[in-house]
Amino acid sequence: MFKSLSFWVILALVAGLVFGALAAPWARGAYSEIFASLESVGTLWLNALRMTVIPLVFSLLVTGIASVADAASTGRLAVRSLLVFSVLLISATVYAISVLPAVFSLWPVDPDAAKVFISGAGGRAVEAAEPPHLGEWIAGLAPSNPVAAAAEGAILPLVVFAIFFGFAATRLPALQRDPMVAFFRALSDTMIVIVQWVLIAAPVGVFALSLGVGLRSGLEAAGLLVQYLAIACLVTAGVAVLACVFAIVWGRISVKTFLSGAAPVLAVAFSTQSSLASLPLMVARSRDAMGLSPRVVNLTLPLAVAVFRMTSPVTNLVVVYFMAAVFGLEFTPQQVFAGSLVAVAVSVGSVGLPGQISFIASVAPISIAMGVPLELLGILLAVEVIPDIFRTVGNVTGDMAAAAIVDKRAQQSSVPPPA
Template sequence: MTVLAPPRSPVTRALSSLSVLVLAALIAGLVVGGLAAGGEAEPHGAVVSALSVLEKLGQTWLNALRLTVMPLILALLVVGVAAIADAAATGRLAARALMVFGLLIVFATVYAIIAGLGLLNLWGIDPEGGRALLASVAGQTAAGVDEAARTDAFSAFLKTLLPNNIVKAASEDSVLGVVVFALAFGFAATRLTPESRRPVVDLFRSVGETMIVLVRWILVAAPFGVFALALGVGLHGGFSAAGALGHYVAIVCLSQIGLILLTLLVAVVFGRIGLGHFLAASGPALAVAVSTQSSIASLPVMIERARDNLGVSAERAGLVLPLAVAVFRMTSPVANLAVCLYVAKLHGIDLGIGVLIAGGLTAIAVSIASVGLPGQVSFFASVGPICLAMGVPVGVLPLLLAVEVIPDIFRTLGNVTADMTAVRIVDVGETGNEPAPADS
């Protein structure tokens, strides 16, 4: 049976076009900057003046993006916690699904740290390319975590968990404290009566949706902002930054490919299903994931294939998969931590165990809050808080956003693979299904 992908929404189509424009702007900025430098170590005269203006405009665009991070993460976390609580209240099946999601997301986070550090140690960043990539953000310093915390002071990490002033914590980019407050606030809201809880959740949902609209508006200027930043990189570092960007894409994609392979192993072992059978059953859903880069767009096909080809009951597929799309994004901590670890390595920042734990906990929280939209919208809102929690500068993120279109394919592919794995595991746990045949 042929399964057609659902039509792409106007927003998704616009974002896909925007990603192409942003990538083109990155290339154009590097090329124009490299040519303008004329082979000299530093440009002079009018070029310097033009560069100064463009860099300030690019920094203004970056500041506009950063402005949305704290309110967005606060709103999305409160709504996400409420959604999980509501789902758990629906019964034993939802609770079992949430338990499976939780175990898989913790596994993915531990893997992310090990894989990210391992890949960067085995295949390090080219020093010349790294310097070129940082050329336009050389004045930035790490925020949110001081040097003592980055080295290994676990006590400093603990102090960031509970700030005495949430407004001050937000203004100082102490994102971990904001995340803990948002989680606590969300869980506290679930203890209210439905009549009292509804307006609170609706308020934060409206704030989150408003901030997403604002992010979309800011991203309209992304081609110009990325061009301005890339122009500075090209002027100061020539074309060597392109190699560093390619290396970055490879590291992030390899981290996610490793997770996808491990997820398939989990499906075979705990889902009691043959690898060939699982891939054949999930294939159309994975095809939709690659073409749309949206888990939400893949949902109808996932439900159909889980019911008709994985042997999952219609009731379980209809509950577990929508819940997975809403709150379970297994590749989120892997991709996001890979970005943060890369940026830390780029800046020569050594991360201690306390900071890695802070990053991992923030990555888990962000994975709950992140929205099911293409990565161009959620990239900065997802990666920014983790970088800030780890004390890693965020100035280079717009340049990495320009090439996010490639890693985002693997993000969605991994999420759909994990969703199909989770629904099979939950179904086996509920029914004790006999192992599926190895091939079909």
């Protein structure tokens, strides 16, 4: 446990909040410059994470699209599996943008606590910018200058360009395509190494950020973090329920069969927080307990673990909506669409990344696309290990639901028409 980075990050978060609350009287006196310098360490750490976002997102999208295209080229069953993954992913995104406004309406963020939380995290209150007219927004989807879009942090036009670039690259001959994909894979791997280096200092960065929060808000910040964790876990658990509904309705499998088959797998997923570690039992239970075709199971489940994370857009949007609630921001329909598009896109590119790296690579571009400041990201990263448990359970449930649906579709397509 003591070798786990997550353990030290959570410990740093608690220590920063407590020390900040206790040291608040000294921070306003002769030692104010010392505390200000300590807080700037947190800002430096957060900026070090931010600097990797644009190149990491672009390269992950290109390589992710290439991986999906390679999988689709293996046959009809793979294409059918990818289509099912797409439907589940889009459905999960629609679920998120439908449920989250209602959740924050029923359980709003306390504005006074939010104000001191923002101040303590090194941010400042922001006002919602005047949204562009629909025509201007549509025209801005295609960047006239992709390099300028990257420099300005215009993430949505950049994502649109990356999607077109990735699909165009798949149409090239292998002699041209393979070196290009290898370049972007090397670029993403390089950015991941940088993020890993920055995350080594995560306990220091999180301590510095939470110190500022503790100095200004005392332990009130703990209440906001508990609210975030409760909402994140609850909404993410809803993805598992949604996956079950799809398996029962679309996959035509009984509730008892699906739940009894999935239960041991979900226990492994909960304890390991790894879809890959759950894969062997997933395959066995899908074949033996759920009665799915070995041909479908042997292809669909490994493919799902490789390219599909049903909870990804949901959990990432939870973070963005929570940060927006803290800043007092409300989204326009254009911002919701932009965030949904980016959430689906980065969920494909970020599959396989370690949890904390995936958190940064996925949440940051969605936040930028929806106009939400990133100052709170470091604090929320510290507690990400808890929602990650529910994320893995939801992902595994989604994988098994997808296998049940693909199996049912395969059976229907193989039945000869009546004479």
